Amino acid sequence: MPTSTPAADDADASSPAQPGTLHQHSLAALTIGAIGVVFGDIGTSPLYAFREALGQAASDGLVREEILGVMSLMIWALIVVVTLKYVVFLMRADNDGEGGVLALLALAQRGTARRGGVVLALGAIGAALFYGDAVITPSLSVLSAVEGLKTLPGAGALFTETRILAISLVILVALFAVQSRGTASLSKLFGPVCIVWFLALAALGLVHVADDPGVLAAFAPWHAVGFVANHGVLGLFVLGAVFLTVTGAEALTADMGHFGRVPIRAAWFALVFPALVINYLGQGAFALNTLEAARASGQAFANQDWFFTMIPDALRLPMVLLATAATIIASQAVITGAYSLTQQAIHLGLLPRLSIRQTSAGHAGQIYMPVINWLLLVGVVVLTLGFRSSSAMAAAYGIAVTGTMVVTCCLAYVVLRRRWGWSLPASLAVIVPFLAIDLVFFGANILRVVEGGWVPLTIGAGILVIVWTWVRGRRIVADLESDGAVPLRDMAAILARRPLGTVEGTAVFLTARPEYTPHALLHNLKHNRVLHAHNLIATVKVLQKPWCDPGERLSVTRIDDRFALAELRYGFMEQPDVREDLIRGGDLVPGAAKASFFIGRNSYSHVAEIGMPLWQDVLFIALHRNAANPTDYYAIPPNRVIELGAQYAI
Structure with a gap:
């Protein structure tokens, strides 16, 4: 899952403002930062993953071999899906150091002749599914930690379901409420x-492995294969729950730009992977011992909250508090990841402009998006109140993540074939095994769609409709605006032959189509009949890479004495600052500090005979009207802006 590191203001564990600065921080500091940000989601999976998987397996009774089968599935899911697919393979497919589904989309587009079509659709689907994950993760993780209060000795009557919900909602609302202030002070x-959390996971697991050392047999893969082969449909339901073990794996690639490939791999192999495996083994051994004790006493085996009940009574409350802190950190990573993904989607043209606020003066990764923040909060609150328990919510979790993983595999295939030039047999040999595993997990989770899996699918479908409408609408508008457009060089030649009155200074006309005369310029000529001494036709180009070298930021091409073309380039992880970058151009843009900016602000109305269906026209018009003001988005002082526009029927 894509994240924008909340540790961005920590000088020792921060995300760099742009590529090339990772070397400024020590490997140890970056590794610590990665442990706190990259692995928060997957690191809280022990709270519920084994409980849910074993609960599915125990629906028709349980024997020792079934517990070993579930344990083996979880261990090999961590090995194959996380270690081999993400850590070893996908972390090589970076876009100038950046990862994640949209960075992979941009990399795939750079290797294909067309920027639309199937590749764009895959990226849009992956991004849409992430928002479903972003709503579920805070609810599930925080609720699963707070539910540990019910396991405190003698606290069952005190911490009722209603009180657990109330405590969880207070934590979640507070978490979203502080986002506008930034997370710099807490991110340290x-x-x-998280290091303390992973060490605690390993210690707990290590203590309980002694309950039944036979659990180590789960490393043998035939236990996993045999379980799935012998359990039919039930095996698929268990697989769907087992997938909770690897949720959060997307963060390994999404945060490469913040911490680098080496620190993330070091954190995984040195601490996170061993701690997770040992803890799951401990829970499995504890369950095996409980099963044997139940048989010896003639009692029925009951599935329970294995994580918290295996903690000694004296340590349980501190572990509940530590687990709650870990889930808050995991939720924070998902929230900032939603901001980062939205910013990338806007720059790649998948979503309309939204208000973006910098919460740090020194780091571009520290941003806050009010609309996304409050929409996520509404979704989180509704989901928490609707499902009321982490077990009920777990069924909804896997579909969004498995769907994103399938998309990631497909985009990786495009990168291998088109960008890296691999042969078809070699590309298929690498991708097909991973894709087959992802499809099996996706199919297993689809079986649980009625139990709650419809939630992320509904959220993803809604986002996908918005993306599709916005992309389609922008293409229609571009075609309409091109009809009858006057080539800029022709207009410059006409004005050179028939000069108008001239006013001193520089005028900057922002346009997406620099080859044509901007409508704002035509309106200015029509109504004011004057021309500035210097006229700069400027366009902002978002590159298919995360960052732009400052030396390549601005290029200016002169048309004649009064007209020039300027292209400002930004990576899809950067926030444009048009005026400052023009000023930095020096003699290339004379008078930029006092320039007037002319911006086109067109309006649209629906016409049944052309364009999209009515509902889609209405949606596009609403998205356009509520998009962030370009003056704010491009960081142009309002007192330097003149807005002119026209109305189009779409």
């Missing part, structure tokens, strides 16, 4: 807290 604790 993320890495150390």
Whole structure:
């Protein structure tokens, strides 16, 4: 899952403002930062993954071999899906150091002749599914940690379901409420807290492996294969729950630009992977011992909250508090990841402009998006109140993540074939095994769509409709605006032959189509009948890479004495600052500091005979009207802006 690191203001564990600065921080500091940000989601899976998987397996009774089968599935899911697919393979498919589904989309587009079509659709689907994950993760993780209060000795009557919900909602609302202030001061604790969390996971697991050392047999893959082969449809339901073990794996690639490939791999192999495996083994051994004790006493085996009940009574409350802190950190990573993904989607043309606020003066990764923040909060609150328990919510979790993983595999295939030039047999040999595993997990989770899997699918479908409408609408508008457009060089030649009155200074006309005369310029000529001494036709180009070298930021091409073309380039992880970058151009843009900016603000109305269906026209018009003001988005002082526009029927 794509994330924008909340540790961006920590000098020791921060995300760099742009590529090439990772070397400024030590490997140890970056590794600590990665542990606190990258692995928060997958690191909280032990709270519920084994409980849910074993609960599915125990629906028709349970024997020892079935517990070993579930354990083997979980261990090999971590090995194959996370270690081999993400850590070893996909972390090589970076876009100038950046990863994640949209960075992979941009990399795939750079290797294909067309930027639309199937590749764009795959990226849009992956991004849409992420938002479903972003709503579920805070609800599930925080609720699963707070539910540990019910396991405290003598606290069952005190912490009722209603009180557990109330505590969880207070934590979640507070988490979203502080986003506008930034997370710089708290982010310094993320890495150390998560290190303590993973060490605690390993210690708990190590203590309980002694309950039944036979659990180590789960490393043999035939236990996993045999379980799936012998359990039919039930095996698929268990697979769907087992997938909870690897949720959060997308963050490994999404955060490469913040921490680098080496620190993330070091954190995984040195701490996170061993801690997770040992903890799951401990839970499995504890369950095996409980099963044997139940048989010896003639009692029925009951599935339970294995994570919290295996903690000694004296340590249970501190572990509940530590688990809650870990889930808050995991939720924070998902929230900032939603901001980062939205920013990338806007720059790639998949979504309309939204208000973006910098919460740090020194780091571009520290952003806050009010609309996304409050929409996520509404979704989280509705989901928490609707499902009311982490077990009920777990069924909804896997579909969004498995869907994103399938998309990632497909985009990786395009990168291998088109960008890296691999042969068809070699590309298929690498991708098909991973894709087959992802499809099996996706199919297993689809079986649980009625139990709650419809939630992320509904959210993803809604986002996909918005993306599709916005992309389609922009293409229609571009075609309409091109009809009857006057080539800029022709207009410059006409004005050179028939000069108008001239006013001193520089005028900057922002346009997406620099080859044509901007409508704002035509309106200015029509109504004011004057021309500035210097006229700059400027366009902002978002590159198919995360960052742009400052030396390549601005290029200016002169047309004649009064007209020039300017192209400002930004990576899809950067926020445009048009005026400052023009000023930095020096003699290339004379008078940029006092320039007037002319911006086109067109309006649209629906016409049944052309364009999209009525409902889609209405949606596009609403998205356009509520898009962020270009003056704010491009960081242009309002007192330097003149807005002119026209109305189009779409």
